[in-house]
Amino acid sequence: MxxxxxxxxxxxxxxxxxxxxxxxxxxxxxEGHLLHVLGTIEPAALAAELVKAGFTNSSIRKAGFRQWFVAGDEPLAPAGLDALTAALAGKAVVMDQSHxxxxxxxxxxxxxxxxxxxxxxxxxxxxxxxxxxxxxxxxxxxxxxxxxxxxxxxxxxxxxxxxxxxxxxxxxxxxxxxxxxx
Missing domain, CATH: 3.30.1360.120 (Probable tRNA modification gtpase trme; domain 1)
Structure with a gap:
């Protein structure tokens, strides 16, 4: 449109x-991507799931108790976000804060x-x-x-x-x- x-x-x-x-x-x-992750997942496990979902050049930043920001320079790919959300189901919630x-x-x-x-x-x-x-x-x-x-x-x-x-x-x-x- x-x-x-x-x-x-x-x-x-x-x-x-x-x-x-x-x-x-x-x-x-x-501006790339910035995801807010909340849940019981540990940073090492989150890092492994990020790699599987295609966020290989992203960094994890502690943002509070059981909260992290995942930041990177590449634009957010919807398929990667869907894969990460599915992989973290039951362990963490992912919210896109990129914009x-x-x-x-x-x-x-x-x-x-x-x-x-x-x-x-x-x-x-x-x-x-x-x-x-x-x-x-x-x-x-x-x-x-x-x-x-x-x-x-x-x-x-x-x-x-x-x-x-x-x-x-x-x-x-x-x-x-x-x-x-x-």
Missing amino acids: ADLPKHRPVLARAAYAGISEAGVRLEALA GRVRIGVSGRSSRSLLSKGTAVDLDPAIFPEGHSAMTMVGHLSVQIVRTGDDSFELTVLRSFAESLWDELKHMAASAEKDGGL
Whole structure:
């Protein structure tokens, strides 16, 4: 149908092109897929079921008690979602959040300092190593922070707040640069 709206990534405009300031890089990540899994399944068993259902390049992020986000850059294939839902029947429920949340990458030598301006989570690598995630607030926004590398993080936020989070991160980076760095 020609009158249906087309999906447009929320951070697609030129104003949201990747930026680098004060040793920090911000980038809008591929919207890909994001599944919310709730249930009694253990992460290792969930990982095995993800591979069987074709989600080989997805990562599992703890989102709460018996809750995980499964994130990846590839668009969601309905057949894969159906296969995963069937495989987890009786153990977990899968909800597609792909169109409801947006991922933003924050990386660079000053990424941890930048994020510490907006959240109370201790991002020291000894306490928050690669692969760890936390549901927290960045300013007034609810965000999931995941350490994806030594100096890199991924922030997942509700789609309707993505522009606000981007602007907040950009403002924190610009003010840090103005004040002499992070």
